Amino acid sequence: MLNAMAHKLILRVYRYKPDREPYYDTFPVEVPDTANVLDAIERAWDDHDRTLMFRHACHHASCGSCGLRVNGCEKLPCVTPVADYADGATLTIEPMRNFPLITDIAVDASPLFERMQLVGMPIIREAEPLRADGKTIFPEGVRDFDRFENCIECGLCLSACPSMAADPLYLGPVALAAAERVLATSSDSAKRSRILELIDDEHGLWRCHSAWECTEVCPYQVNPAEAIMRLKRIVAAEKFKRLFHR
Amino acid sequence: MSVEVEPKPVGRKPLQWFDVRGRRVGMWAYVAMRLSAIGLVLYLFLHLVILSQLAVGPSAWDGFVALAKSPAFLALDVILIVGILAHGLNGLRLTLVGLGIGVPRHKTMLWIGLVLTLALALLSALAIFAAEG
Known part of the structure; x- marks a missing residue:
């Protein structure tokens, strides 16, 4: 049986709503160290702010819908392990570039x-x-x-x-x-x-x-x-x- | 059935050219190529301004020649040589891969170009400072 350890992260998430200037929200989250970055974003949505909008579907790199940038680099968060980042690290989560932005980190593909x-x-x-x-x-x-x-x-x-x-x-x-x-x-x-x-x-x-x-x-x-x-x-x-x- | 559609414009953001957060060596080379190009164009204009001193007369030119022999100016010459070598050798690499030559080894070619740039710049620096020493 796998014993997952808790992994703490600070998510600094790009926020954009059509009626106001973009800004960043900070969400402290705790997920198992076997989790992926998408799980951490979902934890932020669940624990902190249910108005946070992001695209996702399959959770296993099949649909290609959850793409975004983590610390400036493009990632599929559904297959990016949180263990790639140090416990306690701050991850800056931003939408993909070069796509029309709909809201928060959700783009028009x-x-x-x-x-x-x-x-x-x-x-x-x-x-x-x-x-x-x-x-x-x-x-x-x-x-x-x-x-x-x-x-x-x-x-x-x-x-x-x-x-x-x-x-x-x-x-x-x-x-x-x-x-x-x-x-x-x-x-x-x-x-x-x-x-x-x-x-x-x-x-x-x-x-x-x-x-x-x-x-x-x-x-x-x-x-x-x-x-x-x-x-x-x-x-x-x-x-x-x-x-x-x- | 096929549908003909135009891509949706997404807005120009050329400063992205210089955003190297989380990027790999290919993007660093891309940025270096642009910065060295800007530097070389600025140098070209500076060169023309300096040559215009000839039109002012011998005293102005002699004054510039004295300045050009100072260690700080000679160091600028070395930086110029680094820029020319880096830009030229990376340009050669891009030409080769653009022609389909050595595509899987493009990173190796980049490192070779970088080593050649540093080695030739070092030799040039030694020659420049020895000549004026």
């Missing part, structure tokens, strides 16, 4: 889904059928599932990307990783042309200045930065070829 739709990557995927021997039957044109399929659309990469701060219309890491996946798996020339046109744009691929933060904060090792570098190579090669085939 629609910019993420709008970008995914632009790329044509299905948000709700079709079921992935299995053969009798348990192996996956791949959709037509798909040879293998890549790391991109791990993406839970949490938006941490959009929040961490510094280029998003300079261009609100930048496609961003997740959509570019999806575009790379589409190019890698589709032989449909019309679809490929549309994707190439979309990413080779002032709000596209070339906005990435290689800070690598998207890959660093991704909770599922999707590695968008490497996908973007592969895309840059593909697009640069296409442009180079066009120089000699006018």
Whole structure:
């Protein structure tokens, strides 16, 4: 049997309501040392202030809805152990950046889904059928599932990307990783042309200045930065070829 | 069915470029790249202002040359060399990974660039101060 010890934290939480200036609230909480940061936020809500608004659903890094920043760094609090922080530590809890803020630490995630739709990557995927021997039957044109399929659309990469701060219309890491996946798996020339046109744009691929933060904060090792570098190579090669085939 | 929608604008906040709280080495390199770029552009204008002393006459230029040989000014030269090396070598790294070369080893390339920057800056400092010593 596990004997959980009590873990004390001070949560310094960003508060925002549309009718007043943003401020920070401080909530002392005590949770088991086996708990995650989301449990601590829920404890603050339960013990101190039930007007505190935050997004969450599954509690196991499947839905991707609880993303926020802990001490300035993007995290999925549902899988971030409180034991990562010293007993008695102060955690500054803030909403994700580069998303419209609804209230407190809850953001409007629609910019993420709008970008995914632009790329044509299905948000709700079709079921992935299995053969009798348990192996996956791949959709037509798909040879293998890549790391991109791990993406839970949490938006941490959009929040961490510094280029998003300079261009609100930048496609961003997740959509570019999806575009790379589409190019890698589709032989449909019309679809490929549309994707190439979309990413080779002032709000596209070339906005990435290689800070690598998207890959660093991704909770599922999707590695968008490497996908973007592969895309840059593909697009640069296409442009180079066009120089000699006018 | 696919739906065409425009991304929702989220507002410009370029100061985020310099927010390194909780960030890793790639973001530090990103910030260093921007700060060194700003420094080099400022240096370019300073350089042009200094060259304009030539138009004033020999006495003004001789006065500047005497100032340029002071240890504090020579230290500024070393800082300039650090900026040029750091910016140039990191730029080379970004060009390579942008072409898909050495992508999984981008952090190693960063550390190599940093070591080269420090080593070459040290050699330059020794040469500069020995020449004026």
